[in-house]
Amino acid sequence: MSRVGRLPVTVPNGVQVEINGSDVLVKGPKGELNRTFSPEIGITLEGNEVHVTRPNDEARLRALHGTTRALINNMVVGVSTGFTKVLEVDGVGYRVELKDANLVMALGFSHPVTIEPEPGITFEADAKTRVVRVMGIDREQVGQVASDIRKIRPPEPYKG
Secondary structure (H helix, E strand, O other): OOOOOOOOEEOOOOOEEEEEOOEEEEEEOOEEEEEEOOOOOEEEEEOOEEEEEOOOOOHHHHHHHHHHHHHHHHHHHHHHOOEEEEEEOOOOOOEEEEEOOEEEEEOOOOOOEEEOOOOOEEEEEEOOOOEEEEEEOOHHHHHHHHHHHHHHOOOOOOOO
């Protein structure tokens, strides 16, 4: 049995989970997330816990079991507390500032780089410490946006 998959997902107060077949809708104080999972994996709500089960020990289903449970847990945590990625901008002449909701970065190019937030993503920038915070309720989206920002000017491999 999967060590991750067999753990129940505890639903905190203020968060609602609705299960309709293989569709899971999670509503909370920060927003709502919806995701469709494989119909072969069983998802049940018992009290304030979500349980994920699999019909047999086929390798593909074993992999889906833990992944499904982890994704549901990320949905519950996202709508209740949210996710944050912190990026540090370090370099001579590098600057970070927030104009409206857009992130404007000076990264040693001949022009400033402006990044518009995707729906569901917010930025915080501290010009003094040169720290950028990417925040949102969808863990996958927060990580992807942080990765895209990092790709603009990758860290120097020898000095970091």
